[in-house]
Amino acid sequence: MSQYKHIERSIGEYIASRYRRAVEVGIGNNPVAAGLVAAAGALMLCTDIRPGIQHEGLTVVADDIFEPDIRLYHGADVIYSVRPGVEMVPPLISLATRINSDLLVYHLGCEIYRDGGEVVDAGGVQLHLYHRRRP
Structure with missing residues (x-):
């Protein structure tokens, strides 16, 4: 289990050090990365398809990435x-493109979408950058 927490810590530290307005999609029961991003003052909110998810100090909103409420992400x-x-990656790419944000994904095991996007090293953890925001 500590290996998983290392992964989330690395992701949270990477995002907190490079971004000012982040949204985590699909937080579920794992608030480690979001907690670090929030502690750095860079977390807008978290979403999950399941309503009622709560994590201390985090704003979690129910939203379906397949039919997202675009206002949440602006x-x-x-x-x-x-x-x-x-199966969530295509609508995540679409959303990131629509609002002009970067999209970073940490995949389960060897699972990737298409060519895997640009691989980014987040402190020894591989993230996949599927969309880069335009200046």
Whole structure:
């Protein structure tokens, strides 16, 4: 279990050090990365398809990435997701493109979408940058 927490800590530290307005999609029961991003003052909110998820100090909103409420994401400079199902990646790319934000994904195991995007080293953890925001 500590290996998983190392992964989330590395992701949270990477995002907190590079972004000012982040949204985590699919937080579920794992608030480690979001907690670090929030502690740095860079977290806008977290979303999950399941309503009622609560984590101390975090704003968690129910939203379906397949039919997202675009208003929730406006102003984000990065959308990120930790271990989403691969079927979630296309709508994440679409959302990031629509609001002009970076999209970072940490995949479960060897699962990737298409060519895997640009691989980014987040302190020994591989993130996949599927969309880069335009200046």
